[in-house]
Amino acid sequence: MVVEDVTPLRAASAALEDLNQSLEVRVQTRTRELEDANRELQNEIVRRELAEEALRQSRHELELLSQQLIQAQESERRRIARELHDSIGPSLSAIKYSLERGAELHRQARHEDALPLIARIIQRVREAIADVRSIAMNLRPPVLDDLGVASALEWLSREFGETYSHIAVHTHIDATDADIPSHLATTIFRSAQELLNNVAKHAKAKHVSVTLSRDTARVSLLVCDDGIGLPSPSASGSFGTGHGIRNLRERAQMHGGKLTLTSDQKAGTIARLEWAYAAARDP
Numbered sequence: 706m707v708v709e710d711v712t713p714l715r716a717a718s719a720a721l722e723d724l725n726q727s728l729e730v731r732v733q734t735r736t737r738e739l740e741d742a743n744r745e746l747q748n749e750i751v752r753r754e755l756a757e758e759a760l761r762q763s764r765h766e767l768e769l770l771s772q773q774l775i776q777a778q779e780s781e782r783r784r785i786a787r788e789l790h791d792s793i794g795p796s797l798s799a800i801k802y803s804l805e806r807g808a809e810l811h812r813q814a815r816h817e818d819a820l821p822l823i824a825r826i827i828q829r830v831r832e833a834i835a836d837v838r839s840i841a842m843n844l845r846p847p848v849l850d851d852l853g854v855a856s857a858l859e860w861l862s863r864e865f866g867e868t869y870s871h872i873a874v875h876t877h878i879d880a881t882d883a884d885i886p887s888h889l890a891t892t893i894f895r896s897a898q899e900l901l902n903n904v905a906k907h908a909k910a911k912h913v914s915v916t917l918s919r920d921t922a923r924v925s926l927l928v929c930d931d932g933i934g935l936p937s938p939s940a941s942g943s944f945g946t947g948h949g950i951r952n953l954r955e956r957a958q959m960h961g962g963k964l965t966l967t968s969d970q971k972a973g974t975i976a977r978l979e980w981a982y983a984a985a986r987d988p
């Protein structure tokens with residue numbers, strides 16, 4: 706009878722088993738690590754795709770914005786050309802015609818006849834000077850640079866009241882020129898100009914009020930009318946095909962402000978523009 710000593714064999718087999726198990730555990734751990742890494746990679750891909758999409762979107766918005774800027778510039782140029790053509794052009798033609806007639810009378814030594822003509826020429830020149838002044842005021846009223854936006858708003862409201870005498874204008878300026886950060890001056894002035902323009906064009910109002918105020922928290926411009934109210938907004942939130950309100954909104958946002966429009970067909974329209982004072986302070 707042969708009795709074999711199998712102890713080394715068992716030991717070897719147990720060692721092999723241990724090795725197997727530890728290999729299995731390592732393979733599982735490694736597989737889990739790879740799965741985690743893979744998931745992280747997928748997430749990263751999604752994150753990058755989202756970032757790319759956001760970038761594409763903001764590029765697109767930038768393109769739209771610059772197109773609008775060009776359009777706004779062009780329409781402003783057309784308006785100035787039209788005003789020059791329609792107001793200064795005829796005045797200068799009339800002055801030229803009267804001067805030619807005056808020269809002719811002078812040649813004929815009819816000096817007495819020339820006198821009323823000269824008075825008319827002086828009157829036409831006065832009108833032309835007033836036209837140039839009013840066009841220049843509309844482009845950039847010197848009062849905005851010389852004094853500040855609070856005074857410029859007083860001036861604007863007065864001018865509006867004189868031009869549209871059927872609309873009573875109430876102005877409440879509860880801020881001094883020095884209270885309003887200078888980088889907001891043009892925005893506030895242009896916004897009031899557009900809002901008043903809208904009241905004259907669309908509201909059929911009897912009264913309009915313009916309020917500029919400043920407290921510790923914010924600078925606000927309010928234009929309220931008692932007209933027919935805004936039409937219902939389209940699905941995209943815009944009113945009609947005009948650019949005025951959209952430009953106001955964008956102008957306000959450029960300096961961290963916002964435009965709120967409240968409207969009621971019986972009570973008219975309230976346009977409120979606000980800038981938080983911290984954001985509004987001069988940089």
Ligand SMILES: Nc1ncnc2c1ncn2[C@@H]1O[C@H](COP(=O)(O)OP(=O)(O)OP(=O)(O)O)[C@@H](O)[C@H]1O
Nearest residue numbers: 903904907908934935944945947948949950951974
């Ligand atoms: N105060 C208001 N009362 C009644 N409706 C208004 C008033 N302001 C604006 N609207 C309406 O909102 C629309 C959009 O105004 P918005 O200023 O954007 O354009 P617009 O005045 O028609 O043209 P644009 O300003 O480009 O010359 C107007 O067409 C008008 O129907």
Ligand SMILES: [Mg+2]
Nearest residue numbers: 903947949950
């Ligand atoms: Mg408008």
